[in-house]
Structures are given as structure tokens and as C-alpha cells.
Amino acid sequence: MTHAIAMVALDGVVGFDLGVPPQVFGAARDPGDRPFYTVTTCAPGGRAVRPERGGFQVVPDHDLTPLATADTVLVPGVSGGPVLTTGRLDPEVTEALRAAHARGARIISICTGASVLAAAGLLDGRTAASHWAWAKRLRRLYPRVDWDFDVLFFDGGDVLTSAGVGAGIDLCLHVVREDHGTAVANLAARRCVVPPWRDGGQAQYIEQPVPAALGGGTEPTRAWALRRLAEPVSLEEMAGHARMSVRTFTRRFRDETGLSPQKWLLRQRVAHARLLLESTDLTVDLVARRSGLGSATALRQHLQATIGVPPTAYRRTFRQT
Template structure:
């Protein structure tokens, strides 16, 4: 029985499509992050392989060439296709894409594969026709260019990533890590994603969005961070934390604190608290046997009704449904 059970295990297959002028960090991110996701028996939950058009070498922005083991045929059997960012090429200059590459990406999506972009490869997905009518993001510095080339895409340059059904896009460079961890969390739950994040020595969930990284002509002032208040609030998610309480922790007026908080996190204090409480509730639902009422109280929602409403808005499911989905034992 044990042998038969073991034979049923099949890791999720990921194809990374590298194009000319591929960003070095973006190319390495999927293999690094997904290789750390393992089940309770220590088995890798994903396999990651790299392909290029025609299986030929492609240039990277890091001063080396990529010598792939596969051509575009790898995409035909992949469960997920990831396109790392690029720094040059037709997708960035005129919004077009090699016909063979575009056809391979569309065929993968049509047969049910998940399609992901890191950083500027949102231009690649848009040129393939996969983003029209969808919400998407890319590196904030390319937002104006993206809008000019692809006016039918609902671009949001203020977030770290967007998950729109089976098409996922991320912001610049390191946001690819956030997106990969999000996929692991979606596929296998918070505990597996958190372990993967620890192995990669990165936070399992970054606060806010790209707004906190966009260049602004604002003078730097020392000792004005709201980090102390955020950490204080994280330890008290089960309590009623007011804006005035948070401002007092940072020794600021409410007005100054609110402005500085949004500048640092990309969110208002209320939005940030709601995000933190939702993530804590998800973790409790996945990793404990607490009742829905207890989860609601410990995460700061107060009542099961309030928790149900928030999960429905953010995840589209009820707490009990979420728990059944993510408490399933790993294979």
C-alpha cells in the first residue's frame, strides 16, 4: 500500500520561459523559491525547468548566457508557465511578441495552465493577448509605457502582485519572490509558504505595495518610522487598536502618523490592520482547531459574522470552506 501511495505523488510542473535580455534575478527566483516548498515527507512539491524559443541560448542582463535544456515544447505539458522580466526587445519597445512564443503562451492558458509574469514580462503577456480586460501590474517605472502600449489592460502599479484567475502578474524584481510565495500559499497553505520563506530568508508576506518604493521628492527625516507602531499592533490584533493608539506609539500627531504610515506601507492604518487580521485569521484556520468564533476573536474581528464577511470580500469563501480546503493533509 505504501508503494502505491507513493507512486500517486506528482509534483506540480513549472516551465520558466526565458527570452532575450532576461533579468538574471527574475530568472533564478522561481527555481529558488519553489524548490524550498516541500510536503510533510520532505518531497518537493514543484519541479522547475527552463526553456527558450527553439531551445537556443539567450542573453541575460547579468552578463551571461542562459543555456536551456528545453525548447517551447516544455510549455505544452507545464502546469504553470512563468515568464521572467526582460530589459530589451519588441515587447517593451512596440508591444509586439514573436508569433511562436505568443501562440505557445495562449495555448497553455487555453488548456488550463496558470500563467505568471515577473516584473516587465507583463509586457510579454499583454503582447500575447492574455491581459486584455484584466487587472495587472508591472514595475512602477514602466507604468506609463505599459499604459501607452496596452490601454485595454487595467494596470495597477501600486501593488506587489495581482492574481486574476489563472493569470498572475508581479511588480519589479523582488516582487517575483512575493508572487511565488503567494502561489505556494494558495496551492498548499500558509505553513508550507512560511517554511519556504524562512528557507529563502525573506518575509512570508510583505506589507503594502509598490507605492512605498516609488521615487518621490520627499526629504528624508530621521527617526520618523512607523515600524514600532506596526510591531506593537501586531502583538495586539485581538484588541481594539485605534488610530490614536498607533500614533502615540510613534510619538506623532494622528495627521502626521497617517501620512507617514501610508508613505511607508502604501496603505492606510485601517487597511493595514485589516490585512494583518485577515492573514492571522487564515493562519489560525489552517493551523488550529479553534472554532470560527474563537478565530474571529483572536484575530480582532470580534464576531464570526465579521470574519465571514471579510473572508468573503478578500477570498470569496467562508471560513469553514477555507479551513476545509487548506487543512487537507499533504500527500
């Protein structure tokens, strides 16, 4: 028998998230080319829903009735709506999700679909993933959830959550891999023309801009240090440039950036190394020296600790041609 998946589409559904599961699970087939999964789309009352953008509507085939028998219930991401503004969810959806979970159905969310699960109370006391750009909002609305915005997805056994957009593909392939093994998942990935596995987490995709120039405080010293990333720059030298004592400079610096001078400088060096890996053909050793990290070993350690991937893997992913 095929594994039944019921997708719940709500107003503001992210079109990409809605389209990924039928593609990935539909590509998972046995040697006789028979599908391992069926995917149906549901909505409260069976009503049409409007995606976040694109100028079209989604007309589902079902109301929420399939959630009562589905083996897996999947909630795609949503953009806007009460779950991302007030923390409220339609009682009909809440009841259907809770009932599905209570009878043992596997629950999955993609991107901000985790906010729907959180609003239904299914993530209380659990670790969950979602898109990094919603971190502050989700932490404020759902403080009972242990949010992890560094990973591509989190497998909590009966409840699985993923980061944004493309990470939904990673999670769907993970589910196929857990259900039917690596060979089936790899073949499904090839059919979808996507990598069967991505190294690292979503930290490598998070925007971390350099703090805006304020024209005062420690900003001139930050600008001065940025021009010298390839050179050794000590805390004493930074404080001397700012004409402050080390203690005063460290306090002011932390007040303005939220980081100590040493951590801020390391972050800028790693960011510069990432830029060089993306935009040049310099060797890893030379990238490390030009970013002030010293050696390829040091760069590898810092990049692995910061974004979860080594320099070569990062370059393969992001190198501009």
C-alpha cells in the same frame, strides 16, 4: 505528482527573476522532503539567451514544448526588446502562451514579464501589476490593460502578475500559500531567508523626488514652504509669498507641479516623515510634529493611505543602521 512549472526565458531576461522561481518553489516540500514543484527553463528553439546584464548566457534545457503540458507557465522580467519598445512579440511565443492559457494552465509573470503577457493579448481587460518604473511605457504600449503599479502582486485567478524584482518572491510565496497552505509557504520562506509576507505595496518603494528648482514661478514659494514643513502653512500664506492672488497661485502651482498646493504640501510632509523614520530614532509622535502632520494618528493615516503601511512597519523595513 509534482506541479510542473515551465519558465520562458527571452533575450534580455532579468537574471534575478529567472533565479527566484526555482529557489522558492524548490524550497516548498512535503514532510518527507519531497518537492511539490518541478521547474524547467524554456526558450524559443531551445536557444541560449543573454540576460539584461552580467556578461553571461542562459542555456535552457528545452524549447517551448513543455508549455504544452505544464501546470503553470511563468514569464520572468525582460529588459528591453520589442515587447517594451514596439509592443510586438515573437509569434512562436505568442502562440505557445495562448495555447497554454486556453487549455487551463496558470500563467504567471514577474516584473516586466507582464509586457510579454500583454503583447500576447492575455492581459486585455484585466488588472495587472508590473514595476512602477515602467508605468508610462506600459500604459502607452498596452492601453487595454488595467495596470496597477501600487501593489506588490495581483492575483487574477488564472493569470497572476507581480511588481519588480523582489516582488517576484512575494508572488511565488503567494502561489505556494494558495496551493499548499500557510505552513508550507512559511517554511519555504525560512529556507530562502525571506519574509513570508510583506505589508503594503510597491508605493513605498517608488521614487518621488521633490520637483527640481526652476528659479521662477512658484518654485521660490515651494522652497520657502519646504523650510517650514513643521509649521502650519496656509494656501493664503503661500499665495502671499508668491505675490499672487490665491486663484492665480493655485493655477500656476498646478501647471508647474501637476498638483494643488495642498496636495503638494501634504506629499512633501509625508516624504519628510519617511526620511525621519528611516534616518532617526525620533518617536512617531515627534516625527509627525516635525513633518507638520500634527500627531501620530495623522501620520499613521496618511502613511497608510499613501504607501499602505503604518510608521512602525515602514521604519522596520527602511531604518538605516
